[in-house]
Amino acid sequence: VETLRKRTLDGQEQMEKMAEVVVDIHSSIDTVSQVMEVINNIATQTSLLSMNAAIEAAHAGDAGKGFAVVAEEIRSLSESTTENAQVIASSLETMVEHIKEIQGQSNTNISIYGTIVQESQSLSRAFAEIHAATEELEIGSTEIVNSSLTLKDITKSIEKGSSEILNSAGNIRSSIQHIIETSTESNTETSLIAEVAQQLNIVFLEISELFLRYENVISSISNFQDSSTTQARSESLNTVPIMIQHLLWVIRARGVIDKTMTIDPDKVIDHTTCHLGKWIASSAADSYRNSPSFILMISDHEQMHKLVKDLITQSHTEKRQISEAKFDELLAYSSR
Numbered sequence: 001v002e003t004l005r006k007r008t009l010d011g012q013e014q015m016e017k018m019a020e021v022v023v024d025i026h027s028s029i030d031t032v033s034q035v036m037e038v039i040n041n042i043a044t045q046t047s048l049l050s051m052n053a054a055i056e057a058a059h060a061g062d063a064g065k066g067f068a069v070v071a072e073e074i075r076s077l078s079e080s081t082t083e084n085a086q087v088i089a090s091s092l093e094t095m096v097e098h099i100k101e102i103q104g105q106s107n108t109n110i111s112i113y114g115t116i117v118q119e120s121q122s123l124s125r126a127f128a129e130i131h132a133a134t135e136e137l138e139i140g141s142t143e144i145v146n147s148s149l150t151l152k153d154i155t156k157s158i159e160k161g162s163s164e165i166l167n168s169a170g171n172i173r174s175s176i177q178h179i180i181e182t183s184t185e186s187n188t189e190t191s192l193i194a195e196v197a198q199q200l201n202i203v204f205l206e207i208s209e210l211f212l213r214y215e216n217v218i219s220s221i222s223n224f225q226d227s228s229t230t231q232a233r234s235e236s237l238n239t240v241p242i243m244i245q246h247l248l249w250v251i252r253a254r255g256v257i258d259k260t261m262t263i264d265p266d267k268v269i270d271h272t273t274c275h276l277g278k279w280i281a282s283s284a285a286d287s288y289r290n291s292p293s294f295i296l297m298i299s300d301h302e303q304m305h306k307l308v309k310d311l312i313t314q315s316h317t318e319k320r321q322i323s324e325a326k327f328d329e330l331l332a333y334s335s336r
Contacts, residue, residue, distance in 0.1 A: 043081040050075035
């Protein structure tokens, strides 16, 4: 682009020099025209002198015959000069017209070259901006790569932390359940412990829901960063969200039993519509279908969803002991 701009400037400079040469030629032709005008005047005067000489020779008679011949030659020379001057003048006029056309075309070309120079300069600036933008994009790409690596590290930390949360939640629930079962204190203390357990149950529910929302954001960002692996991501089994989603239903079932929350039975999902159920139905799970552990997991998964459905829909009508027994069974399935 810079070479094109320089050559365009050189072309404009040459066109301006040519225009100056045309102006000089036009001035020279004007000078020649003035000289031809002088020659025409001289030829006219010479023709008049030859006529006067011929008249005087005629008056002289035989003595003026020689002078008459000279006068005739002068007249012929004057006429020839006049004719040649007229031809030259006509040629000069034609040349002047052509030079004017050349001058007009030269001015037009100079104007066009001026426009080309401006456009080439604009093009040069545009390419400079593109180059600068490309460098910024390169820097931005590097930052995106670094951010992606950082995000992957954060995701790994979250997965590790979520596993620890699940383990801690299970341990706390087991401890609280053990305290309730083995407590020999007064009814007031037992009620207090049960109330604390209910509050912890609500806290775990809120923590799990917050984590799931954050996990969804992380998944969206990860999918955006690597759209070429969307299919692979959709078929992969992300165990952390699946564990937390099922833990949420366990906590909700506990909340219904303790009458700290109300769940619409129509919103209880079955074993085919949750994330794990969809993965089981996909082709990604085909390589595991003959595994005894996989078959047992399918059975436990279906039974777990059935227990959640029963607890949420029937706990308000059946005896507390039955609901507690079902919940203990649910805990057993969820801990496998």
